[in-house]
Amino acid sequence: MxxxxxxxxxxxxxxxxxxxxxxxxxxxxxxxxxxxxxxxxxxxxxxxxGKAYNAADVAFAQGMIPHHRQALEMAELATTRAASPEVKQLAAAIRAAQDPEIATMSGWLTGWGEQVPQPGAAGAHAGHGGVAGMMTEAELASLKDATGAAFDTAFLKLMVAHHTGAVEMAKAEQGKGGYAPAKELAGAVISGQSAEIEQMNKLLR
CATH class of the missing domain: 1.20.5 (Single alpha-helices involved in coiled-coils or other helix-helix interfaces)
Structure with a gap:
């Protein structure tokens, strides 16, 4: 088969x-x-x-560090030149808030591999009155020469402008920044310095 x-x-x-x-x-x-x-x-x-950062965060830190340093310089003058206890108390509060913020922002820049503004460097806003509220060298020299009630008035007027500039910078960071801690610090600057602006305007009145 x-x-x-x-x-x-x-x-x-x-x-x-x-x-x-x-x-x-x-x-x-x-x-x-x-x-x-x-x-x-x-x-x-x-x-x-919140780990990402961008160019706006770098610009915020590099601009705010010298801005804060100038505020500290102004506040230091108040310890020996101011007549008003309220002005001296305000100056102490400015030092207490802004000195640690400088250290924080410097740490960010170092961690990012970016340049930290050196002490004494006024940054991009130096010498341009009204830009970000930074004082000119002439305004700072005039404040150093003042004492008593004249110092108090000059200090308050210049610091109102200075704080206003810082608030503008902080608002720009909140709108364009990408690093969550920087945006959080910017929020603290806005709330804290806006309250101090209101306080200083009351003292001026």
Whole structure:
């Protein structure tokens, strides 16, 4: 008796082999997609966790550090030249708030590999009266020469302008910055210095 070859067996094996190859291809494709998705999630993490920073954050820190330093210089003058206890108390509050903020912002810049403004450097706002509220050298010299009630009036007027500039810088940081701690510090500057502006205007009246 002649036995005819069963052609269904090779066909079935071929079908199984093709299915296995298809599953393998799908499996490796899925792994490739998952692998590609991982970097995107990792890249988004810094922004979510507040670790990301941008050029606005750097500009804020580099501008605010010399701005704060000038405020500290003005506040230091008040300790020996002011006549009003309220002015002396205000100057002490300015020193207590802004000195630690300088250290904080300097730490950020160092961590980012950016330049920290050196003490004595007035920054981009130096010598331009009215820009960000920074005093000119002539205004600072005039304040140093004043004492008593004359000093109090000059100090309050100049510090109102100085604080107003800081608030403007802080609002710009909140609008354009990307580093959450810097935006939080900017919020503290806005609330704290706005309250001090109101206090100083009352003293001037």
């Amino acid at each position: 002649n036995i005819k070859p069963n052609r269904r067996v090779p066909l079935a094996a071929a079908a199984l082999l093709a299915g296995a190859l298809l599953l393998t291809a799908c499996g490796s494709g899925g792994g490739h997609d998952a692998h590609n998705a991982a970097p995107a999630a990792t890249a988004a993490t810094p922004a979510v966790s």
